[in-house]
Amino acid sequence: MRIVSVDVAVIGAGTAGLAAYRAVKAKGLTAVIIEGGAYGTTCARVGCMPSKLLIAAADAAHEARHTAPFGVHIDGEVRIDGAEVMDRVRRERDRFVGFVVKGVETIPAGDKLVGHARFIDNTVLEVGGHTEVHARRVVIATGSSPKIAASFRELGDRLIVNDDVFGWHDLPESIAVFGPGVIGLELGQALSRLGVRVRLFGKRCTVGPLTDPAVRSVALEAFAGEFAFDADAKVLDMKKDGDQAVLRFIDHDGREVTERFDYVLAATGREANVHHLGLENTTLELDKNGVPVFDKETLQCGASPVFIAGDANNFLPLLHEAADEGRTAGENAARYPDVKPGHRRATIAVVFSDPQIAMVGQRYADLEEGRFVTGEVSFEDQGRSRVMLKNKGLMHVYADKDTGRFLGAEWLGPRAENIAHTLAWACQMRLTVNEMLDMPFYHPVIEEGLRTALRDAAAKLGA
Numbered sequence: 411m412r413i414v415s416v417d418v419a420v421i422g423a424g425t426a427g428l429a430a431y432r433a434v435k436a437k438g439l440t441a442v443i444i445e446g447g448a449y450g451t452t453c454a455r456v457g458c459m460p461s462k463l464l465i466a467a468a469d470a471a472h473e474a475r476h477t478a479p480f481g482v483h484i485d486g487e488v489r490i491d492g493a494e495v496m497d498r499v500r501r502e503r504d505r506f507v508g509f510v511v512k513g514v515e516t517i518p519a520g521d522k523l524v525g526h527a528r529f530i531d532n533t534v535l536e537v538g539g540h541t542e543v544h545a546r547r548v549v550i551a552t553g554s555s556p557k558i559a560a561s562f563r564e565l566g567d568r569l570i571v572n573d574d575v576f577g578w579h580d581l582p583e584s585i586a587v588f589g590p591g592v593i594g595l596e597l598g599q600a601l602s603r604l605g606v607r608v609r610l611f612g613k614r615c616t617v618g619p620l621t622d623p624a625v626r627s628v629a630l631e632a633f634a635g636e637f638a639f640d641a642d643a644k645v646l647d648m649k650k651d652g653d654q655a656v657l658r659f660i661d662h663d664g665r666e667v668t669e670r671f672d673y674v675l676a677a678t679g680r681e682a683n684v685h686h687l688g689l690e691n692t693t694l695e696l697d698k699n700g701v702p703v704f705d706k707e708t709l710q711c712g713a714s715p716v717f718i719a720g721d722a723n724n725f726l727p728l729l730h731e732a733a734d735e736g737r738t739a740g741e742n743a744a745r746y747p748d749v750k751p752g753h754r755r756a757t758i759a760v761v762f763s764d765p766q767i768a769m770v771g772q773r774y775a776d777l778e779e780g781r782f783v784t785g786e787v788s789f790e791d792q793g794r795s796r797v798m799l800k801n802k803g804l805m806h807v808y809a810d811k812d813t814g815r816f817l818g819a820e821w822l823g824p825r826a827e828n829i830a831h832t833l834a835w836a837c838q839m840r841l842t843v844n845e846m847l848d849m850p851f852y853h854p855v856i857e858e859g860l861r862t863a864l865r866d867a868a869a870k871l872g873a
């Protein structure tokens with residue numbers, strides 16, 4: 411067994427791990443970055459980027475099919491070539507992965523270790539059965555994986571996860587998607603728009619990350635109006651039969667239905683990759699999910715020299731958060747024991763469905779009852795949205811009853827990815843609703859809808 415001694419060992423060469431490694435090196439310390447899988451990151455390889463590529467193709471198909479209300483007619487069929495769709499997804503995905511891999515190639519060979527890492531104690535790691543790393547500090551940046559209930563295993567090779575979709579060379583005829591969270595909603599709607607027969611099965615009427623019941627019910631109606639979507643499914647049985655999956659379930663009308671699908675996509679949530687890390691060999695305290703208990707500002711696990719960043723800590727599993735947390739964890743690993751809080755931005759999340767879903771600042775579910783007002787706008791009659799025939803959705807903005815400060819928002823509506831940034835910046839700047847209303851609003855734009863919601867909040871504040 412080879413022995414390597416370094417200041418900091420980083421486990422995982424994803425977005426968080428690479429940021430941590432670079433932060434340590436910038437402080438002039440020695441470091442190794444250990445990767446057990448393929449280089450390229452989850453985001454570029456099987457996450458953000460290939461999913462958005464698939465959605466872009468789906469949007470093109472959808473727009474082409476919906477020109478008639480404008481008096482614009484495409485005479486003839488809108489033809490989707492599944493092989494071409496997947497070819498572009500994989501080609502462009504490989505390009506994005508290539509950029510990441512190029513970056514990894516600039517890391518000196520002596521700083522890279524290939525193999526799965528396991529803790530022997532708090533600061534000694536065994537890597538791939540060939541190397542023992544003695545580090546003064548460790549950063550865990552091992553990402554997350556799909557969480558799949560045992561009942562799905564009956565489906566054998568008909569059961570797939572997001573990673574499998576992006577390896578396809580053609581589109582299937584049909585797919586059952588379990589989990590109307592972020593992944594299930596994005597992929598389910600995209601596949602449906604690309605002509606795949608989709609049925610989306612949910613649990614307890616959740617949709618995306620929404621917690622505001624009114625916004626959620628508008629979202630449920632919008633998506634269920636487009637493709638088969640049972641938000642509170644009662645599945646009786648699922649099994650593999652030849653090269654298909656057979657599902658028996660109770661439909662909306664209470665009837666028992668048996669339906670066959672080419673695949674079942676499990677998008678039922680993700681769990682941190684911490685279970686094969688040998689954490690039982692450390693002194694770290696673990697939470698109920700087996701994740702080390704850590705400080706959300708410094709990312710330090712207890713008082714130990716171990717830090718945890720990105721999806722591995724199960725806190726804010728988003729790309730920009732993984733990059734920020736990686737840097738904080740790396741800087742604090744370098745400074746240990748003199749750790750300090752890293753930069754936390756206002757929270758922002760976008761689901762690239764159509765209409766898009768966005769959440770900024772405090773979630774409705776986390777607001778204190780009686781301490782806030784809700785401003786509302788429906789996009790049904792919002793000028794610009796109606797002009798473009800994108801007039802679906804509902805926005806709720808929340809403001810502090812005493813100070814008038816903007817606290818957060820949840821909504822479903824057109825171009826939410828852009829408005830989310832305006833609102834996240836206002837949130838981080840701790841603006842009041844009146845200060846936001848003092849800002850310019852052009853005409854005619856979707857942001858005028860936001861102004862309506864803010865005016866509604868201002869009226870309720872009595873401001």
Ligand SMILES: Cc1cc2nc3c(=O)[nH]c(=O)nc-3n(C[C@H](O)[C@H](O)[C@H](O)COP(=O)(O)OP(=O)(O)OC[C@H]3O[C@@H](n4cnc5c(N)ncnc54)[C@H](O)[C@@H]3O)c2cc1C
Pocket residue numbers: 421422423424425426427444445446447448451452453456457458459461525526527528551552553554572593683686687719720721722726727728729730732
């Ligand atoms: C389908 C999908 C779509 C997404 N879309 C978006 C989006 O649009 N916007 C957004 O903000 N976020 C999105 N996300 C989330 C985003 O991709 C993740 O939050 C982010 O990639 C996490 O980065 P990370 O560095 O924590 O993990 P990763 O990039 O997964 O890196 C972890 C690395 O650790 C390695 N590893 C694990 N265990 C070990 C071990 N024991 N030893 C050595 N190496 C190990 C893994 O092989 C992996 O390379 C999406 C995710 C998915 C799945």
Ligand SMILES: NC(=O)c1ccc[n+]([C@@H]2O[C@H](COP(=O)([O-])OP(=O)(O)OC[C@H]3O[C@@H](n4cnc5c(N)ncnc54)[C@H](O)[C@@H]3O)[C@@H](O)[C@H]2O)c1
Pocket residue numbers: 559588589590591592593594596611612613614616617618619677678679680726727728759760761762
């Ligand atoms: N646009 C983006 O930013 C983006 C896109 C994709 C993923 N992500 C990240 O990845 C994370 C994981 O996404 P995800 O969609 O896997 O998880 P999720 O937690 O968002 O959704 C899981 C969904 O599965 C449902 N569910 C669980 N068990 C079920 C069952 N047996 N039957 C039916 N439904 C079931 C849950 O009720 C929930 O709605 C997200 O939280 C997000 O942070 C972000």
